[in-house]
Amino acid sequence: SNITEMVSITDHLLELFGAAIRASFPNLTDPPVIITPSTNAKFGDYQCNSALPIAQVLKNQGEKVSPRDIGVKITTNLAASPLVEKTEVAGPGFVNVFLEKKYGVNAISSVLKNGVKPPKFKKSRVIVDFSSPNIAKEMHVGHLRSTIIGDSICRLLEFLGHDVVRLNHVGDWGTQFGMLIAHLEDRFPNFTKESPPIGDLQAFYKESKKRFDEDEVFKKRAYSCVVKLQSGDPDSTKAWQLICDVSRKEFQKIYDRLDIKITERGESFYQSRMVDIVKELTSKNMLEEDEGRKIMWGEQHGQGIPLTIIKSDGGFTYDTSDMAAIKNRLAEEKADWVVYVTDAGQATHFKSIFSCAKRAGILDPTKHRIDHVGFGVVLGEDGKKFKTRSGDTVKLVDLLDEGLKRSLDKLKEKERDKVLTPDELKKAQESVAYGCIKYADLSHNRNNEYIFSFDKMLEDRGNTAVYLLYAYTRIKSIARNCGKDFTANIKKIIQETPIPVEHEKEWKLVKVLLKFPDVITKISKDLCLHHLCEFVYDVSTTFTEFYDSCYCIEKNPQGEIIKVNNGRVLLCEATAAILGECFDILGLKPVSKI
Ligand code: ARG
Structure with a gap:
């Protein structure tokens, strides 16, 4: 078999090794299949670390086999794969996997020929409930986090080809x-x-x-x-x-x-549906009296926190609207998957909603996927809750304005105002300002609290939007600077020129790019976008290593082009294509001049 597009290497190896392990140990049910990227190039590119746990399982069954023998047995049963050059059993039974260069060449070439394609997924209808501020109360930084993270999740799911419905569950119906x-x-x-x-x-x-x-x-x-x-x-x-x-x-x-x-589809949208869901829950005998209120327990009675479906004054609550909403989304909207993006403080609320929805037969875990994507609070640089000097909550418009001002200062500090036209400068200013606000948020593990600092996010070194936007613009300009011969014939050059992998730094860059499907697969599972930011940073720094040691364009002392290394320039273009796709998912908007 021959694989010519980029695939998830981890998934591929899980299948390959899974088959070998099951063939080696037919008597074990569900033997552990563990694949990780190697941390040291000496141990290859990926490792299968199943031998030790399998030895343990066998030992528990009274059979003594050395992990090393297990490793050897796995490799003997391993089928050939177009992704694998060779394997080695190392130390106490680790199987080191070395990637096949030919696969890298084909996969990167396919990116240039066909564009950056998502790994294959079953298409679903996904509702993403995000942003969701409350009317008349202010839209604060917490809602900004939900907006940024939610939008990025939507962009990811759209890239994967899902049918995505972006819903703003605004609080427009409260007391x-x-x-x-x-x-x-x-x-x-x-x-x-x-x-x-x-x-x-x-x-x-x-x-x-x-x-x-x-x-x-x-x-x-x-x-x-x-x-x-x-x-x-x-x-x-x-x-x-x-x-x-x-x-x-x-x-x-x-x-x-x-x-x-x-x-926008606020709480008010569900008014009549709240009446209906109360009827439904009442007829199913799921509501209980509790000091004048009507409450509902989840699947385990007495465990967790019950929902308040009707208040003692007869009114509905946030809980009631979310029960109506989940029913609407799964039953009427026919969503396969619903994602809620709010602060981590609402985790218990959603736990109760999901549990009650299961109990009421609305949510079927065998058919539906449901996620509460929580995030930590935003702190100021003093480590306290993010506030203005006078102690008020920061208005989002003011925050965005401040970002614009700071980004302009930054560009002026780099004397970009002397090079760019006023229009280019304005575009660069917005790209940097909004890019850095989004990226700073997305590049931190969303589960943790997050310190909001303009100084940090506008740094031009390290994993920041400023660094990346500059890096990307530079990479994009390489092909453009190759002269007419290259740019006019790029389609043909792509067809004829293999991606170079001979130089150590070329191969290293290709291998980093090949991780793209793995990263996408991972974040589609845990919905943690910081993995993508780490990947993007990894690509940029590895690119710099490559570019520093591999000539793409040779110039004479007069600065005229004497030779273009087509293959290497194509590698630059593939890097830009993959980075560009990542930026798109992260909501970053690179500009051609910065
Ligand atoms: N309006 C709520 C808030 O500001 C967030 C709503 C989230 N979505 C939901 N379906 N409960 O905290």
């Missing part, structure tokens, strides 16, 4: 609307006839909250406004719409600046 509507009625009594000029919704929210906390009569009215709204009263609905519109416009500005596509 805060009672006081907002009551306050609107007082401040703008004419609101049904002419649109009220609410400029600053946050200030408006604060005013109404103050009255709510201090004025009993107002509070009563606020409560009755919620009831009126939820029962469909036209004037309350109008007021609600006006308030949502103001928020919506603010949110949209952020999405536009960050180039994020998302469809």
